[in-house]
Amino acid sequence: MSFLHEVVFYTLTMSQTLAEKFYYLMKLGREFELRCKEEYLKGNISGFLHLAIGQEAVHVGAVVGFGKGDLFCPYREHVLALARGIEPKLIMAEMFGKVTGVSRGKGGSMHLYEPRLDFYGGNAIVAAHIPHAVGAGYARKLMGEKAGILCILGDGATNNGTFFESLNIASLWEVPVLFLCENNQYAIGTHVSRSSYLKDLFLKARDYMPSVQVDGMDVFEVYRAVIKAKEYIEEYGKPYFIEALTYRFEGHSMADKGDYRSPREIEMFKRRDPLELLLKRSLKEGWLTEEQVRLIDKKVERLVEESVEFAKNSPEPSEEELYSDLYCGVCSDVIP
Amino acid sequence: MLYRDALNLALEHALEHDHRVVLLGEDVGFYGGNYKVTEGLYAKYGPKRVIDTPIAENSIVGTAVGMAMMGLRPVAEIMTANFSMLAMDQIVNQMPKLRYMSGGKVFLPLVVRMPQGVAKQLGSQHSQSLEHLFASIPGLYVLCASDAVSAYHVLLYAIRMDDPVLFLEHVLLYGVDFPFEPLEGFDPFRARILREGRDVTVVSYLKMTHDVLKASQWLEEREGISCEVIDLLSLRPIDFETIYGSVKKTKRLVVVYEAPKTLGLGAEVSARVSEELFYFLDAPPLRIAGEEVPIPYNRKLELMAIPTPEKVYAQIVQWGRRHGL
Numbered sequence A: 001m002s003f004l005h006e007v008v009f010y011t012l013t014m015s016q017t018l019a020e021k022f023y024y025l026m027k028l029g030r031e032f033e034l035r036c037k038e039e040y041l042k043g044n045i046s047g048f049l050h051l052a053i054g055q056e057a058v059h060v061g062a063v064v065g066f067g068k069g070d071l072f073c074p075y076r077e078h079v080l081a082l083a084r085g086i087e088p089k090l091i092m093a094e095m096f097g098k099v100t101g102v103s104r105g106k107g108g109s110m111h112l113y114e115p116r117l118d119f120y121g122g123n124a125i126v127a128a129h130i131p132h133a134v135g136a137g138y139a140r141k142l143m144g145e146k147a148g149i150l151c152i153l154g155d156g157a158t159n160n161g162t163f164f165e166s167l168n169i170a171s172l173w174e175v176p177v178l179f180l181c182e183n184n185q186y187a188i189g190t191h192v193s194r195s196s197y198l199k200d201l202f203l204k205a206r207d208y209m210p211s212v213q214v215d216g217m218d219v220f221e222v223y224r225a226v227i228k229a230k231e232y233i234e235e236y237g238k239p240y241f242i243e244a245l246t247y248r249f250e251g252h253s254m255a256d257k258g259d260y261r262s263p264r265e266i267e268m269f270k271r272r273d274p275l276e277l278l279l280k281r282s283l284k285e286g287w288l289t290e291e292q293v294r295l296i297d298k299k300v301e302r303l304v305e306e307s308v309e310f311a312k313n314s315p316e317p318s319e320e321e322l323y324s325d326l327y328c329g330v331c332s333d334v335i336p
Numbered sequence B: 001m002l003y004r005d006a007l008n009l010a011l012e013h014a015l016e017h018d019h020r021v022v023l024l025g026e027d028v029g030f031y032g033g034n035y036k037v038t039e040g041l042y043a044k045y046g047p048k049r050v051i052d053t054p055i056a057e058n059s060i061v062g063t064a065v066g067m068a069m070m071g072l073r074p075v076a077e078i079m080t081a082n083f084s085m086l087a088m089d090q091i092v093n094q095m096p097k098l099r100y101m102s103g104g105k106v107f108l109p110l111v112v113r114m115p116q117g118v119a120k121q122l123g124s125q126h127s128q129s130l131e132h133l134f135a136s137i138p139g140l141y142v143l144c145a146s147d148a149v150s151a152y153h154v155l156l157y158a159i160r161m162d163d164p165v166l167f168l169e170h171v172l173l174y175g176v177d178f179p180f181e182p183l184e185g186f187d188p189f190r191a192r193i194l195r196e197g198r199d200v201t202v203v204s205y206l207k208m209t210h211d212v213l214k215a216s217q218w219l220e221e222r223e224g225i226s227c228e229v230i231d232l233l234s235l236r237p238i239d240f241e242t243i244y245g246s247v248k249k250t251k252r253l254v255v256v257y258e259a260p261k262t263l264g265l266g267a268e269v270s271a272r273v274s275e276e277l278f279y280f281l282d283a284p285p286l287r288i289a290g291e292e293v294p295i296p297y298n299r300k301l302e303l304m305a306i307p308t309p310e311k312v313y314a315q316i317v318q319w320g321r322r323h324g325l
Helices: A003-042 A056-066 A078-084 A088-095 A129-142 A161-172 A219-236 A263-270 A274-285 A290-313 B003-017 B041-045 B057-069 B081-094 B131-135 B148-160 B208-223 B240-250 B265-280 B299-305 B309-322
Strands: A070-074 A119-123 A149-154 A177-183 A211-215 A240-245 B021-025 B050-052 B073-077 B111-116 B141-144 B165-170 B192-195 B200-204 B227-231 B234-236 B253-260 B286-290
Touching: A003 A056, A003 A078, A003 A088, A003 A219, A003 A274, A003 A290, A056 A078, A056 A149, A056 A177, A056 A219, A056 A240, A056 A274, A070 A078, A070 A129, A078 A088, A078 A119, A088 A290, A119 A129, A129 A149, A129 A161, A129 A177, A129 B057, A161 A177, A161 B057, A177 A219, A211 A219, A219 A240, A219 A274, A274 A290, B003 B021, B003 B041, B003 B073, B003 B148, B021 B057, B041 B050, B057 B073, B057 B081, B081 B111, B111 B148, B131 B141, B131 B165, B131 B234, B131 B253, B131 B265, B141 B148, B148 B165, B192 B208, B200 B208, B200 B240, B200 B309, B208 B227, B208 B253, B208 B309, B227 B240, B240 B253, B240 B265, B253 B265, B253 B309, B265 B286, B286 B309
Parallel strands: A070 A119, A070 A149, A149 A177, A177 A240, A211 A240, B021 B050, B021 B073, B073 B111, B111 B165, B141 B165, B200 B227, B200 B253, B253 B286
Antiparallel strands: B141 B234, B192 B227
């Protein structure tokens, strides 16, 4: 086999492996959230439920591409949590408010935490988690660790003062954070053109750090951009910014019908559904076979069904849970 | 020892013994702190552990939260409590909530220090006492210190804790020289009885404790009224056990605080004592507190706006006469 053949072969197997991984995670995210919607309408899930349907390529491409490292997210984080490896049943149980949930039923949809998988929420105050990511990056660097931090944020957050404070500090202190802005074009009901003076959001970071814009409907493009960014932050120990252009197919939350957008606009973006784009391309390029897709779909269906069964059959928190986990009440004995 | 030097000693002790401890805030490093609390620490521990920040309060506390989540033990300084209003999202929505809503998975060994209170003619935006805002939030510990010994021990205790602590100092105490003798087994959650007495329990904290001690001396000498003075070092949780024990003995309660009277800490202490000890009381609880105005610049007006030893003395005498003391 010639060198060129080797390269082609290597690239092909890599694409196959990646396509399989992406399809599994994006399909899981999609089906999981569609089921969440159903359970919400049945009354099994309450509160605010923000679906990432339409934005899966950003979430999956970013988490898979970033690999090892701490993850800080806003409140639209189910797919991010699934991609990081948190078991679907633990997330579903959390949304059902059960004690078996990933946050013992005290967090809900917007507050999923699993520090064992370096997953730090789930924050429901827009832009508030951005300085957390910067502080975490500072801490990791001080402790001599290399992996860096992935901070997901929405387009709305880029208009907030804390966002600019954090960009400034991240660059000033040289902190290894990848800021990934998922621009779904709407801050609840306000279009980005009506809330941001700069229409291309990546320009807001360009004076502070390398900053690029990618197609957030193409999981491979997000993945490649994140790999490149990760190499940069690991090599230089400095921050990096990516804006991924995407669209949410549902309303802001279940409380929002999303009807401030024309059906034509929604239809236009649905023609570039990231899950369908991936599937079509993978089948065409031979990265996935029909049989593989069928098996993945089946596995996803089973996982989602199991997660709902687990959530339904899990116990409510006991009365003691009201006051537990408020303080840990422990004192370090390192300082004499 | 000066109050500020006792704080400095606690910070240095923590930095020396625990490599996870870092300090951050505006001017805390190279400049040594606007009230010189961190003086000398930058030179000794370097810019990576004594970190100068931009004027960005929400991100000062926010980055400290992120550091604590990763296992560092940050001590953030907000230059004055007035400026902490810009960090209220982190102080109210983040610090007290992350552990609880993660089901106990997130640890926040974090201290946010800040001075508050009326100094001398600093104007409305540099003179507030805001402890009641913080002390109303479950999930926070709110600690404070009124002299050098408590400053040293309470701050050190706060840094050792694995929970988020808001630590309040008083601007006028920094330059005060106190006797200093470190103690064994110091417990900041136990209120201190600084003066024993028979007739009235007077609860206070921070600088007001000293005004109360002065007034108590006069009350004893001139009126024969014997005050038991309780100094709170923890404003959340409040050591009601010590307060109840004292009030059961004296049957009278006075709370003195510098913040405006309405919805201040004294409202909570009086209400609890009324709920728990109503039939023990020989008089309704008395709050001696700030006036319902922003702190004015003019010195005469400024002194009218807050309790002073003279006012504490006069109001206790007047209240005592009305209620048969």
